[in-house]
């Protein structure tokens with residue numbers, strides 16, 4: 001059920017309940033009042049006749065004549081006067097006798113002093129009247145045609161006004177709910193047009209203050225983030241295809257040239273060496289991309305456990321030296337490291353090793369002595385690692401961009417690479433709640449500093 005309909009029905013039901021309660025109170029209090037007034041009227045009428053009978057001593061036959069010829073008699077009017085021994089002293093028209101007085105009735109009138117009752121549609125009253133030491137039991141009955149007619153009219157008016165008020169409330173509620181929810185409908189229409197190819201569209205934020213505007217603003221912010229990551233992905237994919245195409249094109253060209261004519265064994269060897277180098281670069285690129293995807297998009301699937309930074313670092317050095325026997329990696333451990341457990345962090349061993357390998361490799365490949373010096377210590381009880389080299393350094397204009405995926409600095413001609421290493425390293429360090437910063441001077445060397453929070457604190 002739509003909220004608009006739900007709101008309207010809820011509003012109408014609430015109003016109907018209130019109106020019904022109000023109508024019932026009005027109707028029943030009017031009915032009570034009519035009944036009360038009619039009993040009073042009957043009593044007055046009976047007292048007048050009794051007075052004429054017992055005080056003015058008017059003959060019952062004359063009284064009956066007055067009753068019959070009176071224009072003011074009530075419908076089915078019937079007054080009877082008894083003494084306490086149940087002797088009838090007077091009765092209005094003998095032919096109308098619907099109240100069948102009994103000894104028991106007279107007794108209960110005597111005991112209760114006044115009783116009210118109904119004989120079919122006749123309203124009847126019985127009460128005692130005392131005059132000159134004598135007690136009389138009087139009954140009076142009549143039908144309140146006028147009062148009942150008025151009550152029926154009131155009922156009809158109440159029913160008609162109740163139905164029309166509910167109808168009006170339903171219509172007004174519909175209009176009101178439609179007006180109140182119009183911004184939501186507009187949001188739905190607009191949101192339907194937002195798709196992957198139209199991610200630049202935004203929802204209208206109306207007055208910018210109410211809850212619906214808040215929802216639209218939040219939704220727009222989400223779209224901003226989505227658009228950003230969507231653009232980044234698009235950029236990423238186009239960069240990847242470009243990066244893959246270049247070595248592949250080189251590989252194909254080398255093989256085609258070699259195939260143009262017969263070559264000497266030495267020449268074939270050279271081609272194989274070249275193409276093997278390109279193939280290795282491609283393999284490295286694809287494994288770097290896989291790691292980048294792991295660190296960027298599938299964080300939930302990454303296993304974290306407690307591990308020691310110094311051990312991961314030693315592993316990374318071992319791997320590098322195995323692949324590049326010409327490199328030198330020096331590690332300087334701070335003294336506190338042996339005494340404390342602060343170098344224990346909560347992290348993923350594989351990813352951290354990838355990050356460290358990237359930094360060590362960069363330091364070695366961008367320096368003539370192919371040496372990376374690492375120091376591991378603490379900065380205000382937070383583990384701090386420094387990867388330094390005395391290499392060619394990074395020009396200041398490149399410093400702001402080296403962490404961007406696929407960016408290679410102006411010094412790239414000194415060493416091969418694909419521009420993914422540092423962006424991957426940054427994501428891995430951030431994934432571990434850490435920070436990375438760089439300090440470099442052209443011709444003197446570069447230092448990357450990494451803070452990773454310890455799991456002990």
Ligand code: ADP
Pocket residue numbers: 358362363364366389391392393394398402407408409410411412416417418419420421422423446
């Ligand atoms: P790659 O090393 O494959 O080019 P990276 O993302 O690892 O890609 O590094 C990006 C760029 O940062 C490098 O191309 C290089 O210009 C610069 N760079 C990174 N580390 C160093 C370093 N230790 N010395 C000099 N330049 C560096």
